[in-house]
Amino acid sequence: MTETKKIATNEQIPSSSSSSPSRRLQAVKFLINCADQLKSSPIVKYSALSLFAHRFIPHLSSSRYRNTHHHWLLKNPLHFPHLQLFSLISLWISSKTHDSPPLALKTLKSIGDQCIKDQHFTKTDYLDAEILFLQSLNFEVGTMKNSVFLVIQELTLKLKEVARVGEMVSFQVCCDVMDLIYENDDISRMFVESPVYLAAAVVVAVYAMTVPKKMCEFPVVGWVNFVTGCREEDVMWVVKLILQHVVG
Known part of the structure; x- marks a missing residue:
């Protein structure tokens, strides 16, 4: 058990691993708010938070992210609306893992259209973002064991x-x-x-x-x-x- 260092904030997600994601806190709050609006079950909500906050965001500071991702949704530095989109993708993937039936793309896009104020994303953008998100995790979604x-x-x-x-x-x-x-x-x-x-x-x-x-x-x-x-x-x-x- 050791104390951990504070994460600083900036306007965009920087590439350097020595800097922290600028809007991590706002993105996490956004995810929680959307999960609550969607009435997601606790296991979906916290599985999504785990995927997004503990795996996807750290990936943004990795050398693999800086060297391999050229898609416009992951253009470095990552803009905040794109980060909001990926937070919704984490909810979608989590719902596919834990819900039957899972969250519909139409519903996900509707909440995105309502809550992402600075950019509009198409259904194709959501599908592309899902693949990019899964690639960042090496398609290893994992489980909530010992969470x-x-x-x-x-x-x-x-x-x-x-x-x-x-x-x-x-x-x-x-x-x-x-x-x-x-x-x-x-x-x-x-x-x-x-x-x-x-x-x-x-x-x-x-x-x-x-x-x-x-x-x-x-x-x-x-x-x-x-x-x-x-x-x-x-x-x-x-x-x-x-x-x-x-x-x-």
Whole structure:
């Protein structure tokens, strides 16, 4: 468990790996907003965030991106409307993986026409962007195994089984906290680096925020240590970061 460096911002996605994606935060917020408008299931939403924020955006700073991509949608530096388009593509791919039937292209384009203000994209652009997105991932979409989302889901269910106050630790509130975590580069890196620690800390943070003080008798930190094997001091360090960001 180590602290991570802040990501700076600029107007466009730069090519240098030493610089960060300019509008990463805005693009992530855009993705979350579109997922909510589309009423995407949590697993679709967080799978899309994982594909987009943890795999596609880092690819934009890689040498492979700089040396191999010449398509106008990936022209370097990448403009923000193009980044918005690729965030929608991550939702589309995630829906194809987890939904039956998946999100229709017509619906996806409709939300894009509504929310992408500075550029219009055709259906062909969406199809091209999907191929480019998949190529950037080497067509390896992967699974959500051991993701923060699934670990939180499991922990909240188990907490309800062992403690009455578990009913107060809402899974939806945990998801709301996850959305806010994506706004903080330091914490959001833990989605990849320490998913179980982050999941444990989210559950503890929501417990602290939602369970009345007079009912906080259940040793939730010790319990997550027992269930996950995460060191209590490390969990509390992440909890502090989360609470400072969410309520501070």
